[in-house]
Amino acid sequence: MREDLAQILEEKGNQVHTIAASSPVLDGVRRMIDANVGALLVTDDGKPTGIVTERDYLRRVVIQGRSEPDMTVGEVMSSPLIVATPETTIDECMALMTDRRIRHVPVAVGSDVVGMVSIGDLVKFRSKLQRFELNYLNDYITAR
Secondary structure (H helix, E strand, C coil): CCCEHHHHHHHHHCCCCEEECCCHHHHHHHHHHCCCEEEEEEECCCCCCCEEEHHHHHHHHHHHCCCCCEEHHHCCCCCCCEEEEECEEEHHHHHHHHCCCCEEEEEEEEEEEEEEEEHHHHHHHHHHHHHHHHHHHHHHHHHH
């Protein structure tokens, strides 16, 4: 069984939630809540320029005691983007996330973002693989 990000995207889908860098930061928070996601791809003139996460909001707005009504997503986003490709293995992506201390990674082909994966997606996929292997081994052992 293949163990790369393309496999995860095939199962979960390729939807990427986006927001313009010029949008109010509270619109970004509302969009994350409405979509039940922890991150949005930030665009400027339709081109990806960063990512905004729940953690970005907490660190750059709430903890710093800033007033969010006039703050834009572009002011709190993380940039430059750290991306992976569909061919990136699950282990490589987990290592990237651990090393960079991030929880969401856009998946890109060239300059086109084709999906987004979270650490939860990776753990869920890995768990599914382990269940499959355990069932296979159990069937093999009990068939004798």
